Amino acid sequence: MNPTRKRRLTIVLLIVAAAAVAVGLIVFALQQNMNYLFTPSQVQTGQANGYKTFRLGGMVKAGSIQRSNDSLKVTFTVVDASGSMPVEYNGILPDLFRDNQSVIATGHMDNARFMATEVLAKHDETYMPKELKDAMAKAHEGKHVNEEAGQDKPQ
Amino acid sequence: MTPELGQLALILALLLAFAQGVLPLIGAWRGNRALMAIARPAAAGQAVFVTLAFVLLVLAFLSFDFSVQYVADNSNLALPWYYRIAAVWGAHEGSLLLWIFILNLWTLALATLSRNLPEVFVARVLGVLGLVAVGFLAFIIFTSNPFARLLPMPPDGGDLNPVLQDPGMTFHPPVLYMGYVGFSVAFAFSIAALLGGELEQAWVRWARPWTNVAWGFLSAGIVAGSWWAYAELGWGGWWFWDPVENASFMPWLVGAALIHAQAVTEKRGGLRAWTILLSIFAFSLSLLGTFLVRSGVLTSVHAFASDPRRGLFILCFLAVVVGGSLLLYAMRAPKVAGGKPFSVVSRETAILIGNLMLTVAAAMVLLGTLFPLLGDALNLGKISVGPPYFGFLFTLLMIPVVLLLPFGPYLRWGKSDVPVLKKVLWRAGLAAVACAIVAALATGGEAKAIAGTAAAVWCGFGTLLYVLKRWREMPAGRRYPAEMAGMLLAHFGVGVFLAGVLLTNALSVERDVRVAPSQTESIGGYQFRFDGVQHTRGPNWEGDQGTITVLRNGSEVAVMHPQKRTYSRGQVQTESAINPGLFRDLYVALGEPMDPKQPEGAWALRLYDKPFVRWIWAGGLLMMLGGFFAAADRRFRTKRIAETEAVPAAALQESRA
Numbered sequence: 001m002n003p004t005r006k007r008r009l010t011i012v013l014l015i016v017a018a019a020a021v022a023v024g025l026i027v028f029a030l031q032q033n034m035n036y037l038f039t040p041s042q043v044q045t046g047q048a049n050g051y052k053t054f055r056l057g058g059m060v061k062a063g064s065i066q067r068s069n070d071s072l073k074v075t076f077t078v079v080d081a082s083g084s085m086p087v088e089y090n091g092i093l094p095d096l097f098r099d100n101q102s103v104i105a106t107g108h109m110d111n112a113r114f115m116a117t118e119v120l121a122k123h124d125e126t127y128m129p130k131e132l133k134d135a136m137a138k139a140h141e142g143k144h145v146n147e148e149a150g151q152d153k154p155q
Numbered sequence: 156m157t158p159e160l161g162q163l164a165l166i167l168a169l170l171l172a173f174a175q176g177v178l179p180l181i182g183a184w185r186g187n188r189a190l191m192a193i194a195r196p197a198a199a200g201q202a203v204f205v206t207l208a209f210v211l212l213v214l215a216f217l218s219f220d221f222s223v224q225y226v227a228d229n230s231n232l233a234l235p236w237y238y239r240i241a242a243v244w245g246a247h248e249g250s251l252l253l254w255i256f257i258l259n260l261w262t263l264a265l266a267t268l269s270r271n272l273p274e275v276f277v278a279r280v281l282g283v284l285g286l287v288a289v290g291f292l293a294f295i296i297f298t299s300n301p302f303a304r305l306l307p308m309p310p311d312g313g314d315l316n317p318v319l320q321d322p323g324m325t326f327h328p329p330v331l332y333m334g335y336v337g338f339s340v341a342f343a344f345s346i347a348a349l350l351g352g353e354l355e356q357a358w359v360r361w362a363r364p365w366t367n368v369a370w371g372f373l374s375a376g377i378v379a380g381s382w383w384a385y386a387e388l389g390w391g392g393w394w395f396w397d398p399v400e401n402a403s404f405m406p407w408l409v410g411a412a413l414i415h416a417q418a419v420t421e422k423r424g425g426l427r428a429w430t431i432l433l434s435i436f437a438f439s440l441s442l443l444g445t446f447l448v449r450s451g452v453l454t455s456v457h458a459f460a461s462d463p464r465r466g467l468f469i470l471c472f473l474a475v476v477v478g479g480s481l482l483l484y485a486m487r488a489p490k491v492a493g494g495k496p497f498s499v500v501s502r503e504t505a506i507l508i509g510n511l512m513l514t515v516a517a518a519m520v521l522l523g524t525l526f527p528l529l530g531d532a533l534n535l536g537k538i539s540v541g542p543p544y545f546g547f548l549f550t551l552l553m554i555p556v557v558l559l560l561p562f563g564p565y566l567r568w569g570k571s572d573v574p575v576l577k578k579v580l581w582r583a584g585l586a587a588v589a590c591a592i593v594a595a596l597a598t599g600g601e602a603k604a605i606a607g608t609a610a611a612v613w614c615g616f617g618t619l620l621y622v623l624k625r626w627r628e629m630p631a632g633r634r635y636p637a638e639m640a641g642m643l644l645a646h647f648g649v650g651v652f653l654a655g656v657l658l659t660n661a662l663s664v665e666r667d668v669r670v671a672p673s674q675t676e677s678i679g680g681y682q683f684r685f686d687g688v689q690h691t692r693g694p695n696w697e698g699d700q701g702t703i704t705v706l707r708n709g710s711e712v713a714v715m716h717p718q719k720r721t722y723s724r725g726q727v728q729t730e731s732a733i734n735p736g737l738f739r740d741l742y743v744a745l746g747e748p749m750d751p752k753q754p755e756g757a758w759a760l761r762l763y764d765k766p767f768v769r770w771i772w773a774g775g776l777l778m779m780l781g782g783f784f785a786a787a788d789r790r791f792r793t794k795r796i797a798e799t800e801a802v803p804a805a806a807l808q809e810s811r812a
Contacts, residue, residue, distance in 0.1 A: 015511075018511070022515055022519075022552075025548060025551065026519060026522065026548060029543075029544045029547050029548050030522075030523070030526065030540065030544060032543065032544070033540055033541035033542075033543050033544035034526075034530075034538050034539075034540060034541075035538065035539045035540075035541055036536050036537060036538055037536070037537035037538070037539065038537075055537075055539065057537075067749055067750075070669070071669060072667055072668070072669050072746075072759055090667075091667045092667050092744075092746035092747065092759050092761055093746075093747065095726075095727040095728060095729055096726075096727065
């Protein structure tokens, strides 16, 4: 092999090795950080079993928000058309968090409670995240998503 | 009447853009000078009509013309005039108008400043820009007309989303778009070079200042967006790896790779095909960014209501641009490996490694951002990719870049001497280790703080060493040509940025607390005394304003007034209070009253002490300055003139005027 070829071969091999390492790392990191979204009824039918951390999406049940007297602990219930799930969260809730608002909480199950580490409500009060709408539609195929909940931006 | 004029102006602009896009390209192909000469007047005419449309929309906002749907949706009688102007780009239709307006600014600048480039080449560049304008103007006219009427006219309008009612938001989108759209110029240069089968690399030298300026604007835009998220979203974070942020970050990464690759192509003739490919990618990613933000296909903290049908249009446009330019690339890319040879230890190698890392990082971000779509399409369920994915891989990929950075200026093209580099390694390395030890002692062995200090000193001190070397060795006046000053500024900025990111991450104290009036909480050596909440009102909102007195060792440091506003349409918005400093920010945001019926009672508060957070943005701004400085280099101007000496003297004078 002449020097030019040898150099090119080294470069190609190096690139292939680097690409392999990069792909491996990316797959590993993706697996570690994929968060699935489930609605309360999907959680109750056991679809979330086997996922330690996942996202729970649904509507805040009217009148379910309860603050603790001496700390920032707050509990509320997230519902979809056929399921409900009590959620516990320690911290400050987002501005648009209120009754009948669509929320996505990230966290894990502890007994029958969802312990949230992060709660997101959307900036735009008529807006419902597309993936949450899809998930809720999928959770009860055939049934219509709760009118109030499923309302997307009209235009 | 005036809104219809706006629409008419847009249609005329579309026709002119069509003329600008097609005729000069045919002229360049056929060698017809008359057709080529159409490019400039058509571009100027298009700019006039787009500007007219833009001004008419601004006027509609200023005069409360609620018979225009877009104005009625995004402003109301109580909105102050400066936010009514910002409302022009507060939603979809107007931000597209801003996009096309800025594209026209770039085109106009190019048409004016390119008088000493070969006529055929300019005709092609302006033609490609014209075609891009056709795409966007058609998009505005057919799917998202900002001048659509709303009849009967409502007495009052809706509201601009409160998170956008912030000074940061008034200039973040224009600056960001200056960057996004600026890459269209680099793109047009590359396509023009491909079309012309340009074997010389002179075009790269002409493209370089434009790319640098666009990248500088993009840096500024991202900094402004990050600052806005920090101050306005009320969470005190500065980067969330959110799809919309990623959308602006990907073109930035590819752009950073591009400006370095262009340097290699211009000076050594190497990486020609790669440079062209990168400029296609940078512009495609800018388009993808527009698509991601505007289509609503991804769930994001920034996701505002949007229309998927429009997404389809952008997607098709994207397919045509990416597909078309890649096809052209496949057919015309320089086949012969050009460029002067280089050894392993050379500036080319270092830039190549940096390029590889930056593009892989962009690909990694792209994968993570689009993975939810992919998972959806493959029926894997509703997936989101968490920030740790991005954080982990990005850090890993940037380590080689950071390690190579101080050597950059010392490395020579072709082949470099090793002893000089060893000296740099020793000096910068020693300084980094020494400062890391100091940091370890000062912070009690906080790993990220140590890493941050070491990385920052490594980059910053390494760059300063070169500044000193030039100062000693070169005669006054020739020490720092603008291009080199730009590089040094940007590289120093990387050091400042690293210090900001890692020190903030390691040393921040963030606590959510529940406090009753006159209760005190201690955070990071500061005492925050909650002095209660009063009712307050602004032009279009009412709200609660808290008073927090910050004390340190008994003496008062600051009195802060965070607010919780309720806008006239019922949207609630947190306004955090920030006490800025060079070495630390104190950050207070109101959470919610513990008992909604008693706002004068106890509240939930976010109290943050964020050391060095400002260094993050300072680093970004230094990189921006780097881009601008490099573009201002006289070499880019004088060489151009020198190369076109054949051009009659009259043309030269004109270009200088």
